[in-house]
Amino acid sequence: MCGITGFIDLRRDGGDLHGALRRMTAALVHRGPDDEGFWTDAETGVGLGHRRLSIIDLSPEGHQPMWSTSGRYGIVFNGEIYNHPAIRKKLEGESQHTWRGHSDTEVMLAAIEAWGLKSAVSQFIGMFAFALWDKKERTLYLVRDRLGEKPLYYGWAGRVFLFGSELKALQAHPGWRGEINRNALALFLRHNYIPAPYSIYTQISKLIPGSILTIKLDTRGQDLPHQALLPKPYWQAKDKAEAGIRKPFSGSEQEAASTLERLLLDSIAQEMVADVPLGAFLSGGIDSSTIVALMQAQCSNPVRTFTIGFREKGYDEAEHAKAVAQHLKTDHTELYITPEETMAVIPKMPTLYDEPFSDSSQIPTFLISQLTRKYVAVSLSGDGGDELFGGYTRYMMGQDIWNKIKWMPLCLRKSLAVTLRSLSANRIMRSFQAGPLLKKYGRPGPAGDKLFKLSEVLSVDTFESLYRRLLSHWKEPETVVLQGAELPTAFSDGTRQANLNQVIDKMMYLDMISYLPDNILTKVDRAAMGVSLETRVPFLDHRIVEFAWQVPLSMKIRNGNGKWLLKQLLYKYVPRRLAERPKKGFGVPIDSWLRGPLREWGEALLDEKRLREEGFFDPQPVRRKWAEHLSGGRNWQYYLWDILMFQAWKEYWH
Numbered sequence: 001m002c003g004i005t006g007f008i009d010l011r012r013d014g015g016d017l018h019g020a021l022r023r024m025t026a027a028l029v030h031r032g033p034d035d036e037g038f039w040t041d042a043e044t045g046v047g048l049g050h051r052r053l054s055i056i057d058l059s060p061e062g063h064q065p066m067w068s069t070s071g072r073y074g075i076v077f078n079g080e081i082y083n084h085p086a087i088r089k090k091l092e093g094e095s096q097h098t099w100r101g102h103s104d105t106e107v108m109l110a111a112i113e114a115w116g117l118k119s120a121v122s123q124f125i126g127m128f129a130f131a132l133w134d135k136k137e138r139t140l141y142l143v144r145d146r147l148g149e150k151p152l153y154y155g156w157a158g159r160v161f162l163f164g165s166e167l168k169a170l171q172a173h174p175g176w177r178g179e180i181n182r183n184a185l186a187l188f189l190r191h192n193y194i195p196a197p198y199s200i201y202t203q204i205s206k207l208i209p210g211s212i213l214t215i216k217l218d219t220r221g222q223d224l225p226h227q228a229l230l231p232k233p234y235w236q237a238k239d240k241a242e243a244g245i246r247k248p249f250s251g252s253e254q255e256a257a258s259t260l261e262r263l264l265l266d267s268i269a270q271e272m273v274a275d276v277p278l279g280a281f282l283s284g285g286i287d288s289s290t291i292v293a294l295m296q297a298q299c300s301n302p303v304r305t306f307t308i309g310f311r312e313k314g315y316d317e318a319e320h321a322k323a324v325a326q327h328l329k330t331d332h333t334e335l336y337i338t339p340e341e342t343m344a345v346i347p348k349m350p351t352l353y354d355e356p357f358s359d360s361s362q363i364p365t366f367l368i369s370q371l372t373r374k375y376v377a378v379s380l381s382g383d384g385g386d387e388l389f390g391g392y393t394r395y396m397m398g399q400d401i402w403n404k405i406k407w408m409p410l411c412l413r414k415s416l417a418v419t420l421r422s423l424s425a426n427r428i429m430r431s432f433q434a435g436p437l438l439k440k441y442g443r444p445g446p447a448g449d450k451l452f453k454l455s456e457v458l459s460v461d462t463f464e465s466l467y468r469r470l471l472s473h474w475k476e477p478e479t480v481v482l483q484g485a486e487l488p489t490a491f492s493d494g495t496r497q498a499n500l501n502q503v504i505d506k507m508m509y510l511d512m513i514s515y516l517p518d519n520i521l522t523k524v525d526r527a528a529m530g531v532s533l534e535t536r537v538p539f540l541d542h543r544i545v546e547f548a549w550q551v552p553l554s555m556k557i558r559n560g561n562g563k564w565l566l567k568q569l570l571y572k573y574v575p576r577r578l579a580e581r582p583k584k585g586f587g588v589p590i591d592s593w594l595r596g597p598l599r600e601w602g603e604a605l606l607d608e609k610r611l612r613e614e615g616f617f618d619p620q621p622v623r624r625k626w627a628e629h630l631s632g633g634r635n636w637q638y639y640l641w642d643i644l645m646f647q648a649w650k651e652y653w654h
Contacts, residue, residue, distance in 0.1 A: 004130065108124070603626075
């Protein structure tokens with residue numbers, strides 16, 4: 001795990017390329033505290049920078065930028081190629097090869113030189129974001145892994161093309177121009193993250209997962225046309241989802257569970273290879289318990305597992321994790337965090353997430369990463385299980401709502417939505433006891449809040465629009481962001497949507513290409529790399545992802561409960577009584593904190609005069625929600641946390 005950065009400087013003014021590259025690379029020291037490397041070429045204006053967190057091949061032979069044996073290709077690489085020993089063996093079978101060390105980076109270069117970039121990347125199993133410079137063809141390639149585990153930003157600052165693992169590396173270049181993208185800000189208020197390919201800055205993009213961006217200089221080094229920067233896919237989730245549905249797994253339930261077990265054991269075995277101490281996050285839920293169980297099944301020594309606990313009622317899962325750890329006989333470490341310790345992390349958020357990000361589970365994710373890094377340098381995670389095996393309660397809720405409303409004429413639904421919105425939340429709560437009806441979709445919450453959410457989805461015309469509404473925070477963000485209009489996303493761009501008949505399949509697919517990479521994986525990457533901890537996600541081995549799409553929906557969701565097949569596998573290792581419990585999010589009580597210890601901080605960031613002078617938000621809807629939240633009349637924590645995280649980010653970076 002590392003940090004990469006670099007540029008193509010077209011200015012040809014004799015500027016200090018090496019100095020600029022050193023500044024950009026230094027901004028990523030947290031991603032790679034063990035080593036740094038630089039390479040620049042004055043003729044082409046190309047620079048490659050690298051910060052190294054040594055995990056595989058701790059020797060100097062793993063130093064980057066690294067060059068192929070012929071000297072044609074240079075690479076800076078962030079991630080891990082788990083099957084590099086098999087690729088090395090295959091290369092050795094094809095021709096004589098002299099190896100300098102045993103790093104996966106060296107194997108990548110040899111594979112690219114032997115087979116070509118696209119063919120080589122298609123054989124990589126792992127998580128990766130890398131930049132490859134081809135001296136012969138004067139071409140720079142940017143490549144990102146299939147599911148988006150590793151980040152990669154790119155774009156223009158005047159006549160300089162920049163790229164890097166995080167925005168802070170691009171910001172360190174002396175030619176940086178950081179104009180906030182108000183349209184992306186509108187997307188942020190809706191989703192609490194900014195979906196790829198957009199970023200918070202104009203002219204700067206995120207590389208779409210599973211794609212390659214090619215930037216070719218002509219022989220005279222003329223300007224690169226901006227419109228030429230169009231990534232091309234080498235692997236598409238859309239194709240894999242559609243193919244899996246067309247040709248589903250035809251074996252029995254027992255055969256499906258055995259296949260999943262075999263794939264996961266192989267993925268985990270590969271991801272447990274490291275030249276440094278390794279462990280795993282353990283929440284006690286289905287996903288992390290499965291990963292740890294299969295790790296321990298392949299280890300003679302106890303696996304190191306880590307959990308944090310909270311004193312707040314309804315937010316603590318440490319006891320569940322402890323019970324699973326005791327059963328599996330892992331070497332378990334848990335740490336209980338006070339509210340004061342938790343809130344002390346909030347000022348760190350803008351430095352960790354150098355574009356606005358407001359999933360409040362970012363706070364406990366940082367805390368568990370910080371605890372884990374004290375003992376190990378690599379940690380396996382259970383992320384991805386929900387998206388692949390139907391684990392979110394919103395999948396059943398979305399299906400139920402769509403089945404109940406799709407028969408109604410759109411005009412009737414719109415009228416009903418207006419009626420519901422005209423009622424006050426308190427009046428609904430007094431007149432309609434909806435708690436038991438809605439409880440099955442997670443924490444019950446006030447009936448008024450639930451019915452207002454229902455009113456917001458009644459007027460949609462497609463299921464994709466309904467699901468976007470269910471996932472949305474601010475439902476009409478362009479009325480809050482001044483001069484901002486939402487950009488097309490996977491929810492609104494038909495070319496990115498898969499041809500799937502089942503609405504639950506549609507939800508899992510949309511989550512896999514948007515929520516998973518842009519929220520879940522972003523959250524974990526920044527939190528963990530902020531303390532120089534490498535995280536690995538066995539569920540996102542592309543072989544498992546492709547198999548999951550072949551598994552019939554009836555083996556994923558049964559009797560209204562998700563992850564049925566995954567549970568059958570887990571029950572081989574962990575008693576049902578330890579695994580069967582309601583799903584909880586990894587959250588903290590932001591709602592009550594904003595009314596109490598965070599109130600003064602929030603008031604300063606949401607000050608009406610400040611909002612008006614800064615000119616990004618219309619103060620009226622923001623102040624109205626703030627007042628309603630403080631009074632206890634409504635819980636607007638998610639809406640307010642979006643605004644607060646943007647304000648805190650802007651205060652730090654601008």
